[in-house]
Amino acid sequence: MAEYNTNLRLKLPITCIVMEVIVIILFAVFVRYDTDTDARKWHKEKSHDNKSNYENDFYFRYPSFQDVHVMIFIGFGFLMTFLQRYGFSSVGFNFLIAAFSLQWATLMQGFFHGMHNGKIEIGVERSGVHSLFVTGSIFTVRFTLTLGRLMLTLPSDKTVKPSVVPSLHQAKDAGGSMTIHIFGAYFGLGVTRVLYRPNLDKSQHKNCSVYHSDLFAMIGTIYLWMFWPSFNSAITAEGDDQHRTAMNTYYSLAACTLATFAISAVVNHEGKLDMVHIQNAALAGGVAMGTAGEMMLTPVGSMVVGFLAGIISTLGFKYLTPILEEKFHVQDTCGVHNLHGMPGVLGATVGTITASLASAEVYGEGMKDVFPDIYEGKTTPFKQAMWQGLSMGVTMGIASIGGILTGLLLKVPIYATPPDTMCFEDNIYWEVPGEEDSHQELAAVRTEEVEKPLNG
Template sequence: MAESTNVRLRLPLLCIILEVILIILFGALVEYNEDTHPKQWNANKTHSATRNDYENEFYYRYPSFQDVHVMIFVGFGFLMTFLQRYGFSSVGFNFLIAAFSLQWATLMQGFLHGLHHGKIQVGVTSMINADFCTGSVLISFGAVLGKTSPVQLLVMAIFEVTLFAVNEFILLSLLGANDAGGSMTIHTFGAYFGLVVTRVLYRPNLDKSKHRNSSVYHSDLFAMIGTIYLWMFWPSFNSAITSYGDPQHRTAMNTYYSLASCTLATFAFSALVNPEGKLDMVHIQNAALAGGVAVGTAGEMMLTAFGSMIVGFLAGTISVLGYKYLTPILESKLKIQDTCGIHNLHGMPGVLGAVVGAVTAALASSAEYGEGLQKVFGEGEWDPKSKGAFQAISLAVTLGMALFGGLLTGFILKLPIYGAPPDTHCFEDGVYWEVPGEEEGHNELNEVATPNEMEKLSS
C-alpha cells in the first residue's frame, strides 16, 4: 500500500508553522527603508540634500515590479496549466509556493545583502528581488510538476530560496558579477537545481500516468495566457533592478528585440522538425520565451538591438531543438523526467545568456559607455578582461551550487513523509483538490437551456 496522499494535517501544520516563523522573524528583523519610512523620507526631503517625492524609488520601480509580479503569478502559474487535469495544482501550488517564497526570500536576501544596524530594510527593490528569487523556485517547480505534493514543494522552496540567496550573494557581492535579469542567478540556478531534484525523485513507473501527462485543447489555451504574459513583460523583468535612466531603458529594449527575433526562430524550427510541418504548442508556449532568458545578463550592456536579435534567434533555435531531441534523451538515458522541459526554456538559454554576458562585459570600454560605464558595471577601476572572467566564474559557481543544492534537496524530498502521489496518480488534481464534475455540468446545461424553454421564458 502506497503512502497516503491525505495532507490534512501535514499541509496546514507546515503552512502555519512557516508563517508563524516568518512573522516572528519579520517582527524582529525587518523595518521600512528610507523611501518607505515616513519619518526618514520626509526628513530627507526637507534637509540639505533634498529629494522630491518624484524621486522616491517607488516611481522608478513599481511599474516594473507589477509586471514582474504578473509574470510570477499569472505567467508561471498559467504556463503550467497545459496539462489536462492539473490546472488547479499548477495555478494553485504556484500561488502557494510563490506566496511563501517571496517572504522567505525577503529575509534570506536581506540578511545576506547587508543589514542596517542589524535590521533588514525593505522597499520596492527588495520586493522585486524577492519575486526574482521566487521565479527561480517556480522554474524548478516546472521540472517536478505533477509528481510532488504541496508539502514537498514548500520544503523544496525553503531550501532553494536559501541557496539562491547564497549563490546570489557570492555572484553579486563577492565576484561583483552583473546579472540584472538573472540569466545565471535565476534561470541557470533554478533550472539545474530543479533538474537534479527531479533526477533524484526519478519514478521508473511514471508511465502509469502517461495518459494524463499531456494537454487538451482548452488547457493549451490557458497555458498561452501564461506564455504571452511572460513574453510581454520580460522587458520589465530584465530591466526591473538596473540603474535608473539609460540602463533601465536600454535593457527593456534589448529584451524586446531578443524576444521578437526568438519568436520567429521558434515558429521556424517548430514547423521544420515536424514531418507535416505542423506547429507544436509546446514549442510556442516555451521556446518563444528563451530570448528573454538569454539576454538576462547582457541586456543592460551595449548588446545593441542587432546583438539582441542574434542572441534571441539562437535561444529560440536551441530551445525548440532541445524539446524535440534532447528532452527524450534526458529522460531515457539520464532518468531526468522534466515535465515542463525547463532545461530547454531556462537551462540552456540561461547558460547561453551567461556566456553572452561574459563576452559583452569583456568587450565593454569607457570609449563606448562614457560615464555610463560605472552605472552598469559599478565604481572602481575598469578591467574588462578580468570582468569577463569573473562573469564566467559566476556561471561555474551557479552550476555548482545548483547541482549541490538540488542533490541535497532531492534526497530530503525523497523521504516518504510528504504525501507524494503514487505513480498511478501523477498529473491529477483530484489527489489534492476537490474537483467538480465536468460531464454532469455539460449534460445539465443541455438539459436546461433548450431553445424552447428559453423562448417560453422570454415570451
C-alpha cells in the first residue's frame, strides 16, 4: 500500500544529506567565529582591553550550555521512552532532529538577529544557548507529531516569529513561556487536529508503558526538572538576572512537584499515584516561569505560580485530554497542552502582571537589563504589560493557524505514514532486537505443547 510506505531507505538518507549539504553551504558562506572564539580577534581584544583569558565568555556560558544539552538530548529523548515499544524512535529521532536543529537554528538566529558585516558570528552563547532554545521550540512541536509518524517539522519558531510580528520584540520572554511553550503547544495541536486519526485506537495497546519503560522515562523527567533553571536563565543578562531566573525557576519547580503529587493521588479512585502525571506535570513549574523568571517575582511569587501550574497541569491530564480527543478530535497523546499549553498561558499571564508592577524602587539600576525600554523612558510598566499580553495572544493565533496549515501540508501523501495499527511502534523504522530469553522459552514451551500430541 503506497500510502503506508514507511520504508526510510531513500527518503531519510536523501532528506538528511540534502539538508546537511544545504546547511554546510550556508555555513561556508555566512558563518564565522565570533571574537571570543577566533584566535586572532580574541588575542587582539584581550591585549586591547587588558583582559585575561579567564574573562572569555566560555567560562560563564559553557556550564549552562551543557545543562541545556542534557535537557534536550537526555531529557526530551528519554521522556518519551515510557511507551513500551517506542524507545528507539523517541531517543533516536530526538537525537537526529536535535543535531539538525542546532545547525539550522544557528543560521536562523543569525539571519534574523544580527549579522556582522554580512556574517553570522558564532560562539558558545550565540550558537549554543540561542540555538538550543530553538531546538526546544521544535521539540514541543514535535511531540504531538511524532508518535509513529515521520515528522518533517519546519523549524518555525521564535527566531522566525519575532520578525513576522515586529511588535513582539518588545515583550520579554527569556525562558520562552510564549515563544517556546505556547507557540509549540498550539502549533502542535493545530497539526494534530488536521491529522486526526479516528482509528488510532487500533494502536492503543501500544500506547502504554511497561514497568521499566516508565523508569527510563523518569530519567528524562528528572534531568528536565533539575536543569530547567539553566534553561530559563540561559539567555538572560549576566549577573543578577541569570542568578534570579535560576532561583525563581528552582522554587517554582519545587512547589509544582508537591501540587502534582497531591492532585495525582486525589483524582485517582484508589488514591494511587499516576506515573504520567509525575513524569509531566511536575515540570509545569518550569514552563510557567519562562516569562517572569527574570523579573523581581520574589521567591514566594515563584512558588505560588509553580503550585498553580502543577494543579492545572495534572487536572488537564486527568480531565481535559479525554475531552480534547472526544469532543474536539485533538489527539494530544503526549499531553502537550497540559505541560506546555496551559502552563505557558499561565506563565505569560504572570509575566504580564509582573511587568505591570515594575518600579524603579524594586529594580533600581537593574531595570536596565530586565526592562530596558522602561529604564530608558521609552515605555511605562503599563504599556510593557500590554505588549506582554498582546504578545501572548498573537503567539497563540499564529501558532494555531501555522499548525493547521502545516497539518494540511503534511496530509499531502508524499510523506511516510504508518497505518493506524502501527503507531507507537519502533519496528517500522528500526531493526528491533529479539526479545528477552523468556520469549524464547515461551516459544519452546509452546512448541513442546504442539509437539506432544505428535509424540504421544
